[in-house]
Amino acid sequence: MTARPSRLFPDLPALKRGSAICLFLAGLMVSSQAMALSEIPEEDVPVPAEETAPNDEIQRQTLPPVQAEPTKPASPDPAPATDEVEAPRPPRDMTVPLPDPIVTPRAPHAVAPTDEEANGEPTAEISYDIELLPEPVARMRKLIIEAALTGEMENLRPILEVGDEGTQLSFGDLPEDPITFLRELSGDDDGQEILAILYEVMSAGYVHLEAGEPTEMYVWPYFFAVPLDSLDKRQRVELFKLVTAGDYEDMKNFGAYIFYRVGISPEGRWLFFVAGD
Incomplete structure (x- = not known):
């Protein structure tokens, strides 16, 4: 049987033509398969629900209730404004107040301050001359x-006058017994301290006050009628x-x-023996 020449590959030998034909047929199969794949209709591939992005719809969730903060008590309404201006309050004093000075009543025979005394000048003439005293004094x-x-x-008892017009020994009630009262004033039991003070008082200079008046008298010591600021060095030694020096400063602050x-009337009556003002 005589082989027919191939129309596809007329110039190739039979064996080679067979191989070429095989290759040709293989190419046709591949091409047909490619065309078949391209002709497969496109279908939507389902996507799992969990992989979808939540862009299509906003998911709403209920939030827990917000706890309200405790309310503060309402402050009282301020006072309505008025035309009156409240006066400023004085600053509070934090200092501890000093006690008031102890002031005893003035002796009935004391002299009222004069213009000279207010100006720091002596109110009476100071004297040491006993010869100038009236004989009863x-x-x-x-x-x-x-x-x-x-x-x-007890040796003072005969010369101390008693009763309402008697010798004044205090600014309070009249003592029942003047000697007992003076002894109780003394720093010692027998009263010698008071006797020593009495002696020093009567040994000092004196002043004659209110001459010619019903209240005329002679007073020892003269410091009673002289401003303490006017005393010179010698007079301060007498004082x-x-x-003491501390007593002197206290009396300067007090002003007297x-x-x-001691006061003695022109008739020789012992008027008073007191301390204080």
């Missing part, structure tokens, strides 16, 4: 000094026989001599 002064120098308080003093 000089005699009473001598009796007081003699009784004080004995050291016996320190009776009081307030230690013991």
Whole structure:
């Protein structure tokens, strides 16, 4: 049987033509398969629900209720404004107040301050001359000094006057017994301290006050009627026989001599022996 020449590959030998034909047929199969795949209709591939993006719809969730904060008590309404302006309050004083000075009543025979005293000038003439004293006054002064120098308080009793018009020994009630009262004032039991003070008082200079008046008298020591700021050095030495330097400063602040003093009337009556003002 004579082989027919191939129309596809006429120039190739039979064996080679067979191989070429096989290759040709294989190419046709591949091409047909490619065309078949391209002709497969496109279908939507389902996507799992969990992989879809939540863009199509906003998911709403219920939030827990918000806890309300505790309400504060409402402050009282401010006072309505008025035309009156409230006066500023004075600053509060934090300092501790000092006690009031102890002031005793003025002796009935004390002299009211004069213009000279207010100006710091002596209100009476100071004297040490016993010869210038009226005889009744000089005699009473001598009796007081003699009784004080004995050291016996009872020796004052004969010259102390008693009763409503008697010798004034305090600014309070009249003592039942003047000797007992004076002894209780003394720093010692027998009263010698008071007797020593009485002696020093009567040994100092004196002043004659209110001459010609019903209240005329002679007063020891003269410090009672002289501003303490006007005392010179010698006079301060005399004063320190009776009081301490601290007492002197206190009396300057007070404004007067307030230690013991003695008053004798022109008739020789022992008017007072007191301390204070």
